[in-house]
Amino acid sequence: xxxxxxxxxxxxxxxxxxxxxxxxxxxxxxxxxxxxxxxxxxxxxxxxxxxxxxxxxxxxxxxxxxxxxxxxxxxxxxxxxxxxxxxxxxxxxxxxxxxxxxxxxxxxxxxxxxxxxxxxxxxxxxxxxxxxxxxxxxxxxxxx
Amino acid sequence: xxxxxxxxxxxxxxxxxxxxxxxxxxxxxxxxxxxxxxxxxxxxxxxxxxxxxxxxxxxxxxxxxxxxxxxxxxxxxxxxxxxxxxxxxxxxxxxxxxxxxxxxxxxxxxxxxxxxxxxxxxxxxxxxxxxxxxxxxxxxxxxxxxxxxxxxxxxxxxxxxxxxxxxxxxxxxxxxxxxxxxxxxxxxxxxxxxxxxxxxxxxxxxxxxxxxxxxxxxxxxxxxxxxxxxxxxxxxxxxxxxxxxxxxxxxxxxxxxx
Ligand code: HEM
Ligand code: SF4
Ligand code: FES
Numbered sequence: 001x002x003x004x005x006x007x008x009x010x011x012x013x014x015x016x017x018x019x020x021x022x023x024x025x026x027x028x029x030x031x032x033x034x035x036x037x038x039x040x041x042x043x044x045x046x047x048x049x050x051x052x053x054x055x056x057x058x059x060x061x062x063x064x065x066x067x068x069x070x071x072x073x074x075x076x077x078x079x080x081x082x083x084x085x086x087x088x089x090x091x092x093x094x095x096x097x098x099x100x101x102x103x104x105x106x107x108x109x110x111x112x113x114x115x116x117x118x119x120x121x122x123x124x125x126x127x128x129x130x131x132x133x134x135x136x137x138x139x140x141x142x143x144x
Numbered sequence: 145x146x147x148x149x150x151x152x153x154x155x156x157x158x159x160x161x162x163x164x165x166x167x168x169x170x171x172x173x174x175x176x177x178x179x180x181x182x183x184x185x186x187x188x189x190x191x192x193x194x195x196x197x198x199x200x201x202x203x204x205x206x207x208x209x210x211x212x213x214x215x216x217x218x219x220x221x222x223x224x225x226x227x228x229x230x231x232x233x234x235x236x237x238x239x240x241x242x243x244x245x246x247x248x249x250x251x252x253x254x255x256x257x258x259x260x261x262x263x264x265x266x267x268x269x270x271x272x273x274x275x276x277x278x279x280x281x282x283x284x285x286x287x288x289x290x291x292x293x294x295x296x297x298x299x300x301x302x303x304x305x306x307x308x309x310x311x312x313x314x315x316x317x318x319x320x321x322x323x324x325x326x327x328x329x330x331x332x333x334x335x336x337x338x339x340x341x342x343x344x345x346x347x348x349x350x351x352x353x354x355x356x357x358x359x360x361x362x363x364x365x366x367x368x369x370x371x372x373x374x375x376x377x378x379x380x381x382x383x384x385x386x387x388x389x390x391x392x393x394x395x396x397x398x399x400x401x402x
Contacts, residue, residue, distance in 0.1 A: 097392040114388035
């Protein structure tokens with residue numbers, strides 16, 4: 001049957017984090033922060049490459065980040081970086097079968113062992129670390 | 145011997161009022177017939193329900209009393225056959241295994257499962273799920289057999305059994321595939337159902353087909369497309385936990401397990 005009739009959820013379904021618990025939120029954040037970091041990396045290379053045009057060009061570029069908007073952006077980058085790294089380590093270990101629970105006799109109400117408190121705790125810790133790092137980063141950036 | 149008497153009509157109405165207050169809900173059924181070019185639209189019905197009425201019973205009530213043309217697939221009515229998966233108030237679930245009362249809503253919306261082609265109304269096409277399941281070689285692979293006259297049974301300890309038992313509970317209902325974020329965009333993905341079944345046989349110590357199956361799932365539309373979002377395990381009605389099976393299977397490919 002044509003894929004048009006397949007009732008696939010598509011990108012909107014894939015990127016909807018509201019329905020399947022905190023694990024799906026973490027999946028969504030990992031994608032979003034991964035893409036955000038990629039965008040930042042490209043921008044960062046563009047920014048720092050102005051050094052080849054001499055000190056004046058470099059200083060002019062730096063002025064762009066010395067604005068409130070620039071500070072907010074950098075604070076976001078700090079948060080994205082911390083969450084992506086911390087949650088990324090959880091995901092990499094999970095992908096290898098570490099911390100995903102042990103198979104056993106399923107019993108009503110059939111709670112999945114892979115969606116265990118350790119996984120959820122690691123997700124919340126990743127979010128908390130990102131929030132703390134953002135607060136510290138913002139205090140330094142906006143501090144002076 | 146106990147005698148069971150038919151209650152007198154006054155008793156009957158009395159006990160009904162005391163023990164089973166009936167409630168009326170609105171059941172919205174998504175109707176469509178894509179092969180005929182008919183777009184989906186909702187039909188609404190008022191249904192009397194009890195505390196124990198299931199979504200499937202409500203749909204069958206519609207078929208018996210209002211509109212027999214509603215297309216729905218079901219068989220066992222007890223979460224065993226895997227036929228009645230559908231989207232109930234936005235989430236995939238078995239209609240026979242979901243009570244109206246547990247939805248905490250006076251409006252119940254049922255739609256066909258996502259990521260499966262619609263046949264008509266609530267009935268979806270399982271061709272892809274079944275063919276991916278078959279690709280995983282869902283049988284014990286080994287040279288000898290336990291059915292020849294001179295052979296013995298393959299003995300397993302309870303510990304051996306526990307390594308794959310939960311994965312063997314899969315009823316092929318497809319709820320996991322309809323919740324999976326990869327399945328939402330990748331038309332060739334094996335899907336959590338198939339990948340979990342590959343692990344069910346790999347984890348069985350009577351089976352010798354591990355390398356064969358690892359080769360099949362080690363594919364650009366195979367196990368690497370799983371991002372461990374866990375939505376499959378969130379909706380599985382049988383405790384199969386496909387997300388766990390997939391990560392344990394990937395452990396072999398990543399060298400975490402031997
Ligand atoms: C220590 C640092 C990092 C760790 C541990 C890490 C870990 C991961 C992991 C495990 C994934 C796969 C997630 C999944 O399967 O869904 C991932 C995805 C990704 N990462 Fe990173 N990463 C790191 C740094 C970075 C950096 C610096 C960038 C950007 C330049 C980046 C960009 C991405 C992108 C674009 C994705 C794809 C997102 C997706 O498909 O969901 N990562 N990362
Ligand atoms: S793994 Fe669970 S949700 Fe998926 S098909 Fe099997 S029983 Fe259904
Ligand atoms: S009717 Fe068999 S699983 Fe629901």
